Amino acid sequence: MSLRIENLNVAFGETKVLHDLCLDIADGEFISLLGASGCGKSTLLKSIAGLLEAGTGKVLIDGKEMNGIQPQKRGTVIVFQDLRLFPHMTAGKNIAFPMRIRGVQKERQKETVSRLLGQVQLTGYEDRKIREMSGGQMQRVALARALAADPRLLLLDEPFSGLDERLRAEMGELVRKLHRENRLTTVLVTHDKQEALKFSDRIALMSGGRILQYDTPRNIFRHPINREVAEYFGRMNYIRDGGKEIWVRPFDLRIIPSGEDCRVKDIVFMGETAEVTVDTPGGEVLCMMTGSDLEALGIAPGDPVGIEIGRKTGMAPAEGREKM
Amino acid sequence: MxxxxxxxxxxxxxxxxxxxxxxxxxxxxxxxxxxxxxxxxxxxxxxxxxxxxxSLRALDGIFQRSEVLTKLFASSIIISSAVALLSVAIGTMTARALVLYEFPGKGLVYFLTVLPFMVPATVFAMGVQITFIKLGLNNTVAGVVIAHLICSLPYGVRLLMDGTAAVGARLEEQARVLGASAGQAFFRVTLPILIPVILSAFCMSYIVSFSQYFLTLLIGGGQVKTFTIVMVPYLQSGDRNIACAYSVIFLCITLAVFAIFEKIADRWSRNTDTAFYT
Structure with a gap:
């Protein structure tokens, strides 16, 4: 299903949380809402799901206006950061909850629960109590329960934030897989840019209740519309070249051994990657390369070097690019 | 060492x-x-x-009146159970309003709900009686139930406020987005988790009502007889053995009633394995 948000404003008392927010999500897309905590991501999800009344503006699902429509009739399911599993039910009962509400036949409920448990790799956990489960297992149950509600739109509110890195990556893959297998439309709220870049079809970067840029991972990384967006996704060099400014990511700069006007200032070796700071007539620039490239280059602080901007990688700020 | x-x-x-x-x-x-x-x-x-x-005089005396006493117990238990049930129902709703919602005058409502804690029943009893006479509630069972409710509600509200605050709105929000209506979310998620607190509030309200003497006498006007109404004169007259026999019966009945409540609550949340504060 598709989602369209038009000029949404939400305020808690005097504090405005969302400002004239617009967003368009096509059927089957995987979208990440990226931004620091407190930027309004969770508020946006709750407004979409109907847990918060929109101040002004519209939320349209499949072209139908949702204002005044109760949460249970929207077909939007949230998996919250704190998971919110029902403590008085077993894992199986938790997953069956949405089906029990809908009055699905007992037999079908059972089938679906065991199928979903299989999908999240927890086969046989039907009768497990919630407090006997690990964090990762609880995440999986929460996901399975959300899927049992047959969501038209799955909203994930930082559900992996409590997990260690390995488990986090695993859960990310699982979500991506479930998204594909169940043909869902998914919105993932996260503050992890790697996660967003890795899994999304498009990323909406939010700050202060507004969407700064909404674009594909490649475009938002390569053609950020302003410095704030650029720096959110990694470091950036702003190089003056004649009258104009060129924005170059540190990985897009190449150091060449022959050259006179630049000098290596500092080298930081970090194993797989390395950072080299170079003094140029236009100011200091930062280059990043793989550790093995650095070794092949064989440079030391103080060495005279040249700098080359990779073909097609140097870029101007994406002025005039479509914002949404 | x-x-x-x-x-x-x-x-x-x-x-x-x-x-x-x-x-x-x-x-x-x-x-x-x-x-x-x-x-x-x-x-x-x-x-x-x-x-x-x-001597067995006191027990004999009581057992000779067993028919009257059985009726007395029955009416006492029914009145107190009604009070406790109403107290829990009203208390749950009040607690939800006070904990989960913001509205103007919230502080005042909270103050009013716990006011009977601070003012002894003897102080407001006269006002209650005059009002009830005007409303035609004096000397009726309904009047006594409402009067008892005034004393037991603060306990119900206080206990249930803590319970409601601990459960919060989070789980109901989750239930809503999973397809439950507001009512379903409450009855299927919050209520089963609240059962232990509800049981405490119920028992507390029950005992407050069961041991209420002054209000029962004043509002019931001697027409509505509860166990306490019959027992207190014995205590005051110094007829110790009869008073003690009544007290023992009072104790036994209270324990029995609480045991039954607990059983009912247990059965109600039998399948749900309540884990509070999770």
Whole structure:
């Protein structure tokens, strides 16, 4: 299903949380809402799901206006950061909850629960109590329960934030897989840019209740519309070249051994990657390369070097690019 | 060597808990034991430690009136159960309003709900009586139930506010987005988790109502008879053995009623394995 948000404003008392927010999500897309905590991501999800009344503006699902429509009739399911599993039910009962509400036949409920448990790799956990489960297992149950509600739109509110890195990556893959297998439309709220870049079809970067840029991972990384967006996704060099400014990511700069006007200032070796700071007539620039490239280059602080901007990688700020 | 001070601390702590425990036992068991002895005592004059004359007069007297007494118990239990049920129902709703919602005058409403804690029943009883006479509620069971409710609601509201705050709105929000209506979210998610608190509030309200004398007398006007109404005159007249026999029966009935409540609550949340504060 598709989602369209038009000029949404939400305020808690005097504090405005969302400002004239617009967003368009096509059927089957995987979208990440990226931004620091407190930027309004969770508020946006709750407004979409109907847990918060929109101040002004519209939320349209499949072209139908949702204002005044109760949460249970929207077909939007949230998996919250704190998971919110029902403590008085077993894992199986938790997953069956949405089906029990809908009055699905007992037999079908059972089938679906065991199928979903299989999908999240927890086969046989039907009768497990919630407090006997690990964090990762609880995440999986929460996901399975959300899927049992047959969501038209799955909203994930930082559900992996409590997990260690390995488990986090695993859960990310699982979500991506479930998204594909169940043909869902998914919105993932996260503050992890790697996660967003890795899994999304498009990323909406939010700050202060507004969407700064909404674009594909490649475009938002390569053609950020302003410095704030650029720096959110990694470091950036702003190089003056004649009258104009060129924005170059540190990985897009190449150091060449022959050259006179630049000098290596500092080298930081970090194993797989390395950072080299170079003094140029236009100011200091930062280059990043793989550790093995650095070794092949064989440079030391103080060495005279040249700098080359990779073909097609140097870029101007994406002025005039479509914002949404 | 190093373990020794630790052991000493442990031992001392045990001793303190033991002393507290013994004091509690004495404070509860001793009066009950004395009461039990009194039920079969005819004469127990100071300074003797043991009664001089035993008799079954008090028990005989009570058992001869068993038909009247059974009716009395029944009406007392029904009145107190009704009070407790209403107190829990109103308390749950009030607690939800006070904990989960923001509205103007919230502080005032909260203050009013706990006001009966601060003002003794004897103070507001007259006002209640005058109002009830005007409303035609005086000398009726409904009037007594409402009057008892005034005293027991603060306990219900306070207890349920803590419970509601602990459960919060989070789980209901989750239930809503999973397809439940507001009612379903409450009855299927919050209510089963709240059962232990509801049981406490129910018992508290029940006992407040069951032991209410002054209000029952004033509002019931002697027409509505509860167990306390019949028992208190014996206590005051110094007819100790009969008063003690009544007290023992009072105690037994209360324990029995609470045991039944607990069983019902257990059965209700049997499948749900309540884990509070999770």
């Amino acid at each position: 190093r373990e020794e001070p630790e052991k000493a601390v442990k031992k001392r702590r045990f001793m303190i808990t033991d002393i507290i425990l013994i004091m509690f036992v004495l404070a509860i068991i001793l009066p009950v034991a004395v009461m039990l002895v009194w039920t079969v005592t005819e004469r127990w004059a100071w300074p003797d430690l043991w009664p001089q004359v035993f």
